[in-house]
Amino acid sequence: MDEKGFDILILGAGPAGVSAALTAHARGRSAAVISADPMASPLARAGRIENYPGLPGRSGRELLAAMVGDLERLDIPLIVGRATAVMAFNGRIMVSVEQDVYQAGALILAAGAQQNARPLPGEERLLGRGVSYCATCDGMLYRGKRVAVLGLGSGSEADRAFLEGIGCQVLYFTGTQAKNAEIQGQDKVSGIAVDGAVHPVEGVFVLRDTVAASALLPGLEMAEGHIAVGPDMATSVPGAFAAGDCTGRPYQIARAVGQGNIAALAADRYLKERET
Numbered sequence: 001m002d003e004k005g006f007d008i009l010i011l012g013a014g015p016a017g018v019s020a021a022l023t024a025h026a027r028g029r030s031a032a033v034i035s036a037d038p039m040a041s042p043l044a045r046a047g048r049i050e051n052y053p054g055l056p057g058r059s060g061r062e063l064l065a066a067m068v069g070d071l072e073r074l075d076i077p078l079i080v081g082r083a084t085a086v087m088a089f090n091g092r093i094m095v096s097v098e099q100d101v102y103q104a105g106a107l108i109l110a111a112g113a114q115q116n117a118r119p120l121p122g123e124e125r126l127l128g129r130g131v132s133y134c135a136t137c138d139g140m141l142y143r144g145k146r147v148a149v150l151g152l153g154s155g156s157e158a159d160r161a162f163l164e165g166i167g168c169q170v171l172y173f174t175g176t177q178a179k180n181a182e183i184q185g186q187d188k189v190s191g192i193a194v195d196g197a198v199h200p201v202e203g204v205f206v207l208r209d210t211v212a213a214s215a216l217l218p219g220l221e222m223a224e225g226h227i228a229v230g231p232d233m234a235t236s237v238p239g240a241f242a243a244g245d246c247t248g249r250p251y252q253i254a255r256a257v258g259q260g261n262i263a264a265l266a267a268d269r270y271l272k273e274r275e276t
């Protein structure tokens with residue numbers, strides 16, 4: 001495998017993703033974890049954790065740092081960036097992270113609860129028709145044009161600066177303004193409504209730490225806002241598995257860790273079947 005090709009790619013460096021990576025590694029699989037800032041997991045906001053066995057009284061931040069440290073200890077690559085698209089093609093799964101593409105035989109989605117990824121009005125309908133998730137990938141298309149940047153995650157200031165640097169006229173919205181924005185247009189983006197005012201724009205960059213799983217991977221079956229999985233954590237897309245909060249409630253570390261383990265074992269089995 002080259003530096004961008006792996007047996008198993010794991011999306012998300014929270015408890016589910018780290019657990020999946022450790023199991024994949026233990027099975028002798030080359031694995032890499034793709035994640036936005038790993039310390040952006042909701043676990044980092046938890047005070048004292050009292051229901052995770054063997055490690056009483058740790059703060060969420062401490063527990064998360066120790067988990068992410070396991071990746072480093074085992075030399076499991078951690079690719080820090082936002083995955084903006086996943087494609088399953090010809091038995092391989094490709095994941096776009098900003099301008100890079102990584103590929104693997106199997107994917108484990110461990111992207112966390114989906115409520116922060118809930119699409120804005122107009123977002124899914126106009127995706128690829130003026131709506132973009134990646135400023136550095138698509139920014140040049142909007143050179144000299146008026147665009148909106150919705151900063152809904154970490155690092156959107158840098159994307160705003162990038163777009164201004166290449167000559168876009170940028171309207172920048174964050175916080176509740178960004179959360180409540182409505183993207184307008186028929187066949188392509190024509191404007192954005194914020195606080196009751198409509199601003200004409202030709203592009204809208206929706207910048208979250210996560211992207212709704214259904215938008216990330218076309219054909220992915222969802223159930224009540226979560227990724228639908230079978231008992232072995234397989235999703236509706238062959239070769240794609242899911243684990244943790246993205247598959248449903250209760251949102252708990254122990255459940256996420258257990259499902260990460262099951263998903264990695266199932267991904268290993270899936271690859272073995274294809275290898276024989």
Ligand SMILES: Cc1cc2nc3c(=O)[nH]c(=O)nc-3n(C[C@H](O)[C@H](O)[C@H](O)COP(=O)(O)OP(=O)(O)OC[C@H]3O[C@@H](n4cnc5c(N)ncnc54)[C@H](O)[C@@H]3O)c2cc1C
Pocket residue numbers: 011012013014015016017034035036037038039040041042043044045046047048049050051081082083084110111112113209210211243244245246250251252253254256
């Ligand atoms: C305040 C608070 C207190 C809590 N207390 C407890 C507790 O006491 N006990 C307990 O068991 N649980 C607790 N939880 C819940 C616990 O944090 C979650 O259940 C757990 O973190 C879920 O793990 P996960 O791996 O499924 O997802 P997450 O921890 O959410 O990790 C997902 C990761 O994927 C990344 N990601 C998502 N999409 C993308 C993308 N497109 N590209 C790149 N990266 C992406 C995210 O940035 C994130 O780092 C608490 C949660 C909160 C918010």
